[in-house]
Amino acid sequence: MQLNQKTILGPVNRVLATAQNGLEVLRLGGLDTAVEPTPFEVLERRPMYRLRRYFPEVEAGSRPAMLLVPPMMLDANVYDVTRQAGAVGVLHDHGVDPWVIDFGSPDREAGGLARTLADHVVAVSQAVDQVRAQTGRDVHLSGYSQGGMFAYQAGAYRQSAGLASIVTFGSPADTLAALPLGLPEGLATKGAEILADHVLNKVYLPAWAARIGFQLMDPAKTAKSRIDFLRQLHDREALLPREQQRRFLEAEGWVAWSGPAIAELLKQFIVHNRMMTGGFVIEDRLVSLAEISCPVLSFVGEVDDIGQPPAVRGIVRAAPRADVYEMTLRAGHFGLVVGSTAAAQTWPAVAQWALWREGLGPAPDKVHPMEVSTETAGPSGVSVSSRITHGVTSIADIGLGAAKGLVGITLGVGRSSAAIAGEAVRTLPRLARLGQIQPHTRVSLGQLLDEQARRSPDGECFLFEDRVHTNEAVKERIDNVVRGLISLGVRQGAHVGVLMDTRPSALAATAALSRLGAVAVLLPPDQELATAVELGEVCAIIADPEHLETAARTGCQVYVLGGGDTRDLGLGDRPGVVDMERIDPDSVRLPDWYSPNPGLARDLAFVMFTRSGGRTEAKQITNRRWAVSAFGTATAAALGRGDTVYCLTPLHHPSGLLTSLGGAVAGGSRIALMGTFDPGRFRDEVHRYGVTVVSYTWNQLRELVDLEDPAVDDHHPIRLFIGSGMPLGLWERVLERFAPAQVVEFYASTEGSVVLANLSTGKPGAKGRPLPGTAAVELAAYDAVSGRFLEDEHGFIRQCEVGEVGRLMARARADVDPSTATMRGVFAQGDTWAPTAHLFRRDGDGDYWMVDNIHSVVRSAAGPVYTMPIADALAALPGIDVVVSYGIAAGEHECAVTAVTLRGGAELTSADLSEALSALAPDQRPALVHVVDSIPTTTWYRPRSKELRAAGAPAPGPAAWSYNPAGGKYQRLTKASLQRMGLPVGAARNGVATSSRPAGTGIAE
The missing domain is CATH 3.40.50.1820 (Alpha/Beta hydrolase fold, catalytic domain)
Structure with a gap:
């Protein structure tokens, strides 16, 4: 049989062409x-x-x-x-x-x-x-x-x-x-x-590793392209159009x-x-x-x-x-x-x-x-339908993609469980550390910051005015402040006041006192400063330039810190004032007694101040008390190194020190600082800083929810708001405005080691339950009018039933803080409990709801009237902005009065009030309600009733209503109503109390 020449030479030429082209590829790379x-x-x-x-x-x-x-x-x-x-x-x-x-x-x-x-x-x-x-x-x-x-x-x-x-x-x-x-x-x-x-x-x-890594992203495609190249190696004309691209990907394009x-x-x-x-x-x-x-x-x-x-x-x-x-x-x-x-x-x-x-x-x-x-999307992020539509993959590829898609669905079902397990793994060490804190344990703010600097010196610690301060830089600043304080004669155990805005220097000063073993007395910048200095036994005050004159008026030695080392304070030889920025830390010899971070859990670390019943009270915080709140907050809020906590809370407020700053430090999170609260800056910085968690106190977030800049609303990075005291109405507005962010409300008492946290997304307004590792709590039956506990038939204090209002008690540890007043034999023989100053009720799920402070309960003729449930009830009215309730003298008793401000354009009617307050028992409804132009707040944004109480009863008019017990309704306030209550007619109109706005401008009958 005669063979065709093409049949013989074709394969031979193909082999020769393959060999020739292959040799060229081996010799030249392509x-x-x-x-x-x-x-x-x-x-x-x-x-x-x-x-x-x-x-x-x-x-x-x-x-x-x-x-x-x-x-x-x-x-x-x-x-x-x-x-x-x-x-x-x-x-x-x-x-x-x-x-x-x-x-x-x-x-x-x-x-x-x-x-x-x-x-x-x-x-x-x-x-x-x-x-x-x-x-x-x-x-x-x-x-x-x-x-x-x-x-x-x-x-x-x-x-x-x-x-x-x-x-x-x-x-x-x-x-x-x-x-x-x-x-x-x-x-x-x-x-x-x-x-x-x-x-x-x-x-x-290396370049070769980068190339291999890229190819391993899609190994099947890489293998296919190489096989196709080898199969066509004999056909030079077919390969040349793609040769430069092949050479780039296979060798030349990688660095x-x-x-x-x-x-x-x-x-x-x-x-x-x-x-x-x-x-x-x-x-x-x-x-x-x-x-x-x-x-x-x-x-x-x-x-x-x-x-x-x-x-x-x-x-x-x-x-x-x-x-x-x-x-x-x-x-x-x-x-x-x-x-x-x-x-x-x-x-x-x-x-x-x-x-x-x-x-x-x-x-x-x-x-x-x-x-x-x-x-x-499928598990790779590329949807199965896109692959099919593309029409390039084989049937096997489609089958594999669909199988991966099904696996992705299965994994998606279990994702929440896996996430929960992951959080447990991350938070268990914190809870374990909480449980290991003993009276002799070394734990303090200064020590935790030191640990961060050792673990991650280049890690980001503070963010302030668009700049980043690393852990190592913060450590150096704290150590320099320590040297400056030592040169000024400050020793371990000394009570030193801190009067500063929220800024890096304030944190450095507070941490330096902790590292030194001194006590940081966090002074409130208001008219009660002299009282706080006396109660805190302050020997000297660290102040920023803005508070220099205020601090000097107390008569204490003043150390000025912050504001930059080139600023001129104009001090001259002014006695009693030292500019710490002019102290050369390298010239200070550390004495032999100095040991960094000597603070034990039982040692007093901070003194803070609260206003209760019209008076200033000093609250002593040990290192253990601070650590319990810090680690508890970090655990409850799942704070980690990926979080940036925007600290809006003033440091002199317990929430600022115990939860905002404490939680961020314990969680290893970045701390973004705002010196003075400015909603406009917040709008810009929340994105620039990558803020994931925002701290707050009381009504602080009001101005934020009223911002009209969509840049804050759309796709913001915030996942959580943490703090204490947020009213129910504001809470609901925050959830709506900043969805899908959630709110975690804390209650961290200054007495004992109580930390409650509301981790439920379905109970706005609740304080939640005790965190693991913190003090156990119980509600003790309490007569808020007489100020006495109620006993059972055995003489022990009776525990409250579900829904009953009682005084919150914290079980005291054997190493109870020396500053905490305790009671023994409370619910059983030999037990020890620390009473807090707050009244709560507990619901059927075990969540705690605060109803009042023992000093602000209104002692009416019908019994105690609790102020916080009134604000919660009025939160049902969308036009209500701020609410504060208080008592005014009415003979031998008090009359419950509620003042409200309205959001722009809102109206308030008798019917609105009657419906909203019908959620309360009749004896818990305020006798008087009136609209005011403004409600004063404290430096930590808590509504203040002092000025309103001093103004007395509101004047009759379209902006005020009285409660009619007979009909269970509210009606416009008249002189006759005031006379029946035994109240004077014609209260002072001081611009804070009664509004003079006529009906039709937000007030309606």
Whole structure:
């Protein structure tokens, strides 16, 4: 049989061609494509980068300028793989002036392996300035993958100055929305944290490792492309069009990563996800993507397994002030910027976008405003339906994807349980530490801050005025203040007042006294200062410049701290005042008696002050008492290193010291400080700082819920509000305004070690239940009128039934704080309890509800009237703003009066009052209700009744009502009603008490 020559020579030629092409690949690394690189010139050379301008023959400034940013692991030639189909070539052909920032390869640059993430962001910002200087135009800043993250970060760092727009490709903003390979969030964040803290801060990632890591993201695709290349190795003409792209991906396109840059990337944007929450740090400055205000275009790959669609679309929430657009392509991660799809769709659309934004053409057809997708993502973040629609994967791939989707559903069902278990693992050490605190245990504020500095010296401790103070810097500042205090003769056990606004120096002063073993007396900046100084046995006062004169008037020695070491206080030789900032800590010799953090759990650490019954009372707080509240708060609020606690609470208030500051320090969270409460600053800083937890006291959040800036509402990072005293009406407004954030209300008594926390989302207004590791509590039957406990038939104090009001008692430990008054033989022989000053009731679920302080109960003729339930009942009326109830003298008894302020435009009628207060028993309803222009508050935002009580009964008129017991209704107050109650007619109108507004302006009958 005669064989055809083609049949014989065909396979032979194929083998020969394969051998010849294979030898060329082995010798040269690939096939010779004879393609010339796109022309460019380097216009700027700096240690961090070189700035390329492509097609230099074109007049600079004659076209829209676009700066392209590569990711750290890829060579800058990712934008110039081919002249005809590469980014720079297509952009040029479509009328755009392309520029590229080239970071080089860190392992070949001087100091390259020490580069940080911030170095790259600052370099991009500098390059923007240089392009603007050369072209005279605002710049379209564009980046692929991590290069797009750099573009976002640089845009935020610059607050969009000089940017015409930002364009990104497969760049995640919400890195935890969908992790590569379907990694569980907890595993990914923990692994990233370990790598950042213990591995990558010491080594770097070579180019070959970066290449392998990228290929392992999609091993099947990598294997398939290599097999396809080998199968076509005989067909040179078929391989040449894709050869440059293959060589780029297989070898030439990869560069090394510096270890510090990767560590910072993992810590800030994987562990803490601060692209979404805000508060990432660039050159010690706090930055948030919320500061981006220029237009944004984000390219989304439907089958991108690295920059998954949910993660990429996070930018619409992270940058609420920007107009965010998207263009979706049926492409994977690399296909968004390189290859036929990129040449035909991506880069022409980018060019058209730039021309449109500058008024030089129409909008791209497929670009539309971004909306967060509601489609359920698979475990990789790429939905099963997108894979099927793409039509590229095989039936086996589809089956595997569907199976993964089912696994994802199964994992989703168990996610809440896993999250709870994860929280338990994190909080158990805190609870264990609580249980281990004994009288002789060393524990203090100063010690906890020292531990943080040892564990993470470069960790972020305080945020103040857009600057970051690391743990090590805070430790150094505290130690310097300690040396200054020692030089002034302060010793262990001395009572030193602290009279300062909430600022880093105030925390440093308080912590320094703790580290020294002295007692920090936290003075309230009001008219009772002299009384507080006397009760606190203060020997000297540390004051900031703002409180210098107030402190000096007490006659105490005054040490001025804070405000900067270059300020001039004009002290001269003023006796009794020392500027601590002028003390050189290096010149102070530490005495032999000094031992850092000597405080034991039983030692007195702080003295605080409360107002009760019209008088100032000193409350002594031991180290143990502080630690119990601190660790209890950290546990209840699940505070961790990823949280930023915005401390709005004054430090001289128990909630500020025991929960806000204490919880943040115990949880290792960042502490954001605001010197003086300013809702406008809050609006900006909540995003810039990445605030996840906000502290409060009483009515402090009123102004925040009334802000009309959508930047606070939309996609804010806040997950929790923590504090004490928030009225029910305000609580509900906060939940509505800042959804989905929740409120955790604490009650931390200054007597005993009681810490109650409301962890339920269904009981606004409740104080909750005792935290594990804190004192057990019980309600003792109590006559609030006579001020006596009620006994049972055996002579012991009777325990309250469910729903009955009683005095809260804390079980005293064997090592009870020496300052706490205790009672023995209370409920049983030999037991020991510490009575608090507050009255509670307990519901059937075991949750505690505060009803009053024993000193503010109204002693009416019908019995005690509790003030807090009145405010809770009136919270049902949406027009009510602030409420305070109090008693005024009416013969031998008191008359219960409630004053309210109204929200703008609201009206109040007799019917409204009657319906709202019908929720209370008749003997618990106020006899009088009146509308006032304003209600004074304390420095910690608690409504104050002193001035109102002094003004007496409200005057008859349209702004006041009296309760008619016969009909159970409220009616307009008249002179006759006042006379029947034995009250004087015609109360003083002092601008605080009775409103003079006529009916029809918020008051209606």
